[in-house]
Amino acid sequence: MKSILLAGDNQIDVELTQEALGRNNLANDVVVVGEDGEAPDYFRQSGNYAGRKGGNPAVVLLDLKTPKVGCLKVREEIKGDDSLRTIPAVVLTSSNEETDLLKSYQLGVNAFVVKPVDFHDFMEAVSRPGAFWAIVNEAPPAGVRSG
Amino acid sequence: MRAGGKGNGTDRSATLGKPAQFSKPTAASEDQYRILFDHNPNPMWVYDLETLRFLAVNDAAVYHYGYSREEFLGMSIRDIRPSEDLARLDENLRLTVVTPVDDPGVWRHLTKDGKIFHVHITSHEVPFGGRKGKLVLAQNLTAQIEAEERLSMALETEKHFREEAEKVNRRLTFLLDASTTLSESFDFQECLKTVARMAVPRIADWCAVDILESDGTLARLAVVHSDPRMVEYAFELQKRHPYQAGAASGLTDVLKAGRTEMINDIPDEMLVARAKDEEDLRMFRMLGLGAVLIVPLLAFERTLGAITLVYAESKRKFTEEDRLLAEDLARRAAIQIDLARLYRETKELNASLEKKVDDRTLELQAANGELEAFSYSVSHDLRAPLRHIHGYADLLARHTGNALDEKGKRYLGLISASVKEMGVLIDDLLMFSRMGRVEMRKSTVDLRDTVESVINSMSQETGGRVIEWKISRLPVVQADQNMLRLVFQNLLGNAVKYTRPRERAVIEIDGKLNDGEAVICVRDNGVGFDMKYSDNLFGVFQRLHSSEEFEGSGIGLANVRRIIHRHGGRTWAEGEVDRGAAVYFSLPESSRV
Numbered sequence: 089m090k091s092i093l094l095a096g097d098n099q100i101d102v103e104l105t106q107e108a109l110g111r112n113n114l115a116n117d118v119v120v121v122g123e124d125g126e127a128p129d130y131f132r133q134s135g136n137y138a139g140r141k142g143g144n145p146a147v148v149l150l151d152l153k154t155p156k157v158g159c160l161k162v163r164e165e166i167k168g169d170d171s172l173r174t175i176p177a178v179v180l181t182s183s184n185e186e187t188d189l190l191k192s193y194q195l196g197v198n199a200f201v202v203k204p205v206d207f208h209d210f211m212e213a214v215s216r217p218g219a220f221w222a223i224v225n226e227a228p229p230a231g232v233r234s235g
Numbered sequence: 236m237r238a239g240g241k242g243n244g245t246d247r248s249a250t251l252g253k254p255a256q257f258s259k260p261t262a263a264s265e266d267q268y269r270i271l272f273d274h275n276p277n278p279m280w281v282y283d284l285e286t287l288r289f290l291a292v293n294d295a296a297v298y299h300y301g302y303s304r305e306e307f308l309g310m311s312i313r314d315i316r317p318s319e320d321l322a323r324l325d326e327n328l329r330l331t332v333v334t335p336v337d338d339p340g341v342w343r344h345l346t347k348d349g350k351i352f353h354v355h356i357t358s359h360e361v362p363f364g365g366r367k368g369k370l371v372l373a374q375n376l377t378a379q380i381e382a383e384e385r386l387s388m389a390l391e392t393e394k395h396f397r398e399e400a401e402k403v404n405r406r407l408t409f410l411l412d413a414s415t416t417l418s419e420s421f422d423f424q425e426c427l428k429t430v431a432r433m434a435v436p437r438i439a440d441w442c443a444v445d446i447l448e449s450d451g452t453l454a455r456l457a458v459v460h461s462d463p464r465m466v467e468y469a470f471e472l473q474k475r476h477p478y479q480a481g482a483a484s485g486l487t488d489v490l491k492a493g494r495t496e497m498i499n500d501i502p503d504e505m506l507v508a509r510a511k512d513e514e515d516l517r518m519f520r521m522l523g524l525g526a527v528l529i530v531p532l533l534a535f536e537r538t539l540g541a542i543t544l545v546y547a548e549s550k551r552k553f554t555e556e557d558r559l560l561a562e563d564l565a566r567r568a569a570i571q572i573d574l575a576r577l578y579r580e581t582k583e584l585n586a587s588l589e590k591k592v593d594d595r596t597l598e599l600q601a602a603n604g605e606l607e608a609f610s611y612s613v614s615h616d617l618r619a620p621l622r623h624i625h626g627y628a629d630l631l632a633r634h635t636g637n638a639l640d641e642k643g644k645r646y647l648g649l650i651s652a653s654v655k656e657m658g659v660l661i662d663d664l665l666m667f668s669r670m671g672r673v674e675m676r677k678s679t680v681d682l683r684d685t686v687e688s689v690i691n692s693m694s695q696e697t698g699g700r701v702i703e704w705k706i707s708r709l710p711v712v713q714a715d716q717n718m719l720r721l722v723f724q725n726l727l728g729n730a731v732k733y734t735r736p737r738e739r740a741v742i743e744i745d746g747k748l749n750d751g752e753a754v755i756c757v758r759d760n761g762v763g764f765d766m767k768y769s770d771n772l773f774g775v776f777q778r779l780h781s782s783e784e785f786e787g788s789g790i791g792l793a794n795v796r797r798i799i800h801r802h803g804g805r806t807w808a809e810g811e812v813d814r815g816a817a818v819y820f821s822l823p824e825s826s827r828v
Contacts, residue, residue, distance in 0.1 A: 101619065104626040153615055182618040184665075185611055186673070205621045205658030207629040207651075 091142060092222050094120045095127050096151030096180075104207075105151050105180060105214050112215035117222060119145065128165050131172055144175055147221030149214075150197070151180045160195060174228045178217045278354075278373040280307070281363045287311040287328075290363050299375060301347030312371075315344045317351055341376060352377040406560050409437060413564055417571040421578040424456065430542060430568040431459035438557050438564075439528070439544035443469050446532075446540035446572070447490065453540070468518050475515060486541055489529045493538045495562055499526045499552045523547035530561045534569035539576075542568070603672065610668045617661050625654045660776075663790040667775060670797045675715045679828055682709035682719070682755065686744050689723040696731050701738065707745035710753045712826045718798045725791035726757040726818055732785050733761035733816065751824035752804070758817040764810040772808050772818075795820065802826060 092114060096102035102120060109118050121127050129135035131144065148166065166172045178199040179192050192200050199217050204210050272279055278296035282289050292307040300307075300315060316324055320343055343351050353376040361370045413433050420426060427444045434442040441460035445453050455473040458466045489496050501524050510516035526546040532539040542565050546552065628650045632639070639647070686706055690697075712719075727742065734740035743758045764772070764779050771777040773796040778789040795818075796806045803823040810816035 098619070100623050104623065107626070107630065153619060182615045182622070183611070203618075203622060205618060205625055206655055207622070207626045210622060210626065 090117070090144075090146035090222065090227070092118045092218055093127065093130065093145035093148045094118050094151060095122075095148065096120075098151070098153050101151050101153070101180075101203075104210070105149065108211040108214040109218050111211055112219060114215060114218050114222060118218075131166070131169075144172065146176075146225070146227060147218065148175055148177045149180055149218060150177060153182065176221050176225070178221065180214055275372070277375070279371060280312075280373075281361060281368045281370050282312050283363075284360070284367045284369055287313060290366065290368050296373070299346070299352075299373075300344070306347075315346075317343055317345055344373070353380045402556065406556075406563075409433075409560065410563055410567065414567050417568060421575050423572070423575040423579045426568070426572055426575040427457040428459070430564070430572075431457040434542065434544055434561070434564065435459045435461065436549075438560055440525075440547045440549050440551075441465060441469065441522075441545050443473070443543045443545075444532075444540065445473070445486065445543065447538065453486070453490075465522060468522055472515075472518055472522070475511065475518075486529055486543065489531050489541050490538055493531045493533055495531065495558055496529045497527075497553050497558055501525065501527065525550055526552050528553045528558060528561055530558075530565040532565050532569035532572060534566075534573040537573075539569050539572055541565075606668065607672060610665055610672075613661065613665060618658065621654050621658050621661070625651055625658075628654070660788050663788045664775075667790050667794050667797065670718065670721070670794050671801070675718070675801060677713050678716055679711060680714045680716045680719055681711045682723075682746065685716070685720055686723055686727070689720060689727050692724075693727065693731060696728070700731075700735075700740065702731065702734070702740040702742060705741065705743040705745075707743070709744065709746040709755065710748075710822075711828045712753060712822050713828055714802055714822065714826055715798075718801070722795050722798050722820065723757075725795050729791060729818070730757055730759035730761065730816075732787070733763075733780075734759050735785075736762060749821070751827075753822045753827065754819060755822070756817055756819045758815065760815040763812050763814045763816050764808075765812050766810060769808050769810070773806055792818070 092109065094102060094105060094109070096105070106115065106118060106120060109115055119130065121130050126136065127148070130137045130140070133140050166175055166177060176198040177196070178201060179197050180201050180203055181188065182203055184202045189200055198221075201213055201217055204213055272291075273293050275293055276295055278293065278299050280289055280292040280296050288311045289307045292304055296302075296307065297304055302310065313321060313324065324342075341353055341355050344354050345351055354373040355376050356371060356373055358369050358371045361368050363370075413430075416429050416433065417426060420429070427446065431442040431444050441458065443455055443459075444457040445455050448454055455470060458469040460466045460469065488494075503520075506516060506519040506524065510519055522545070524545055524547060528544040530542050530544070532541060542561065544553070544557075544561055628647050632644065632647050635643070683706065686709060690704060727744075730742045731740070734742065737760055741760045744755070745758075746753055746755045748754075762780070768779055771779065773792045774789075775793040776789040777793075778787070792806075792808075799806050799820045799822075803825065804821040806818070806820045808816060808818045
């Protein structure tokens, strides 16, 4: 099974998201990358990820405190690259502000999940898209370049 | 009737007044001819061409001139003339003596009692009693001349009246033109110039309009003169002689008393007295102030200023007619000037108001921006730590497992419950904030559909309860569908909540028209409230019941009020403890479909 790439701008949030994914038996497939350009390194198998195995992740979960900024990065790092563009990106955030939603979709994210305060609700909300994109969804054939 | 000179006629002079002998006719016809002389209806006489004495007069002459025949025969023809006409008579006699038949025309004759009357004279030379005489026929023209005089007087009167009528007509036309021209513009300056332009040259050689400013000074705002150089002088003089209330000048008096001043004769000494220096005097003289007419600009019993009219090079003088015309013009002008000034002030006021509105709008936009940033921050920064607390409390519970005793487990449970509650409060507050900020998207909303849909969505809360819904006719309105749905979610939710103690809940929703606006009411038979707290009902986090008794954050009705206000409506409530509550809201006429 392909991996889930989890990138976030807040360590605690990332940890809780990881916990939620773990409870739904998705933990082994989760790769957590920090900020500061680790995600591009992962995709290009460079830097800390030089020589890593496997292809592109099934989904990128963006655990973002500030979606406007984070999504801009995503666009730069994933959606701007033809070979990465088809990777689904899901935003996990606290915000349900309309402007954030709109901006995120305009920047090319595939799903937008508002994290509930309640931990049980939270676990459900986070693991569902993880499972969907990683297990249920049929990815485009490898090597196909879109655009 | 030619007088012979042969003495073959009877000398009748002895019979005094009887005509003397005429030549040629026979004795029989002579009598008849004499009758023609004696009884001629017009005065006739014969006078001696040399002595000018009367030789014979007829009855009509005696009758008209008042002299007896004897008196006539003792007089000369000079005696029946006014003395001032004698020269003309002598001259005429000198000229006509050579012609036998003469028509000397119209003469003035004098009666015995001194009355003058006009006669038309025809004469013919005749020999009479051996003398060279002249037979004169005098036709009295008095009646004719009097008639002519009357006619001429009548014509004169008619002419006078026609002239008067024309004057009035010219004046009215002028004033009508003035009114029309004046009313064409609301521009203050333009208005003043129009007044000055209309006055020249119709009723002045030059015209100045002075306006009293709010600070009591006088501003010369318009001068019209055919010569632009003179316009400059007029402005310059006003600058050199600034208006001083109370100073001795024609303008001051006019402004103070609100009465016209007319000076038709301005002696040079007056200019010398007024001039401050040589330059002044030179300008005064240059302007050639011949006659001055100053009329006040009176509008609604206030003196706005004055119009100064001057006759200079035309050497004309102002007449009473001019004064009336100028005053009439000034009255009309003053009203228009007043209007123009009001218009100008209103425009200025509007501009300043618009500026204020713009400034305020910018301030509001800035404030709104800040509020948005604040809510955004609340939405992210407050919720994240709550989620962390909740998450780690859960992890802690899991981690400690059975190591934690009941008390410990209860504490963790309370932490989670409090965090959840705070999460709800934050969500509600955000929602409330958003209701004030989000753009309204108006569409046609059927309130009955909305109510029914909300009731259906509440099945979880209403399940297992006996609730009688009474929905009367509800209007279709222009409104934001989602917002109105939220309104009913709150109102119906409250009604369901506060009727919980009732075995049988009755919730009515009705709508009616009141003065054009739609008034909607949600009434229940629940626990009600004390009217003295009715003002608190619609405040944020204002609760009249404890959350143990009835759950909720207390933001619902605040949201309702905010939404209804944004729609231009009002909210209010009626209730009584334990006797139910009724919450009303109105939507303005403009929202009706």
